[in-house]
Amino acid sequence: MSSFQEFMDKAEESPTTDLPGSNVSLSSIETSLKSVVSDLLTPFSVRVDKKQEFAEKVSNLVRDKEFISEFSDRIGEPSELETEDEFVERGSNVLRKMLYDKFGIKD
Structure with missing residues (x-):
């Protein structure tokens, strides 16, 4: 998969099936x-x-x-020098900022 949006599209096809590389489903993440x-x-x-x-x-x-598409565009793909943990942290920071902006929460 080349983008987060493609990942989410695939996950939404089977929301109760565990996500790739995980033992958690999209529906259980939503509940959590x-x-x-x-x-x-x-x-x-x-x-x-x-x-x-x-x-x-x-x-x-x-x-x-639309939100997923914007998030996917903002995070892009991991850079060659970026570790998985760094990519996840960067994605988390982008998501947090987007949610703060959407709900009018100040840092």
């Missing part, structure tokens, strides 16, 4: 993401239904074709 987002909001006085709504928005956003 919702749980983590909800847990992060626990210290704030936010109603449970609002927490769930926000967690759902985040989960839906990271599966949005």
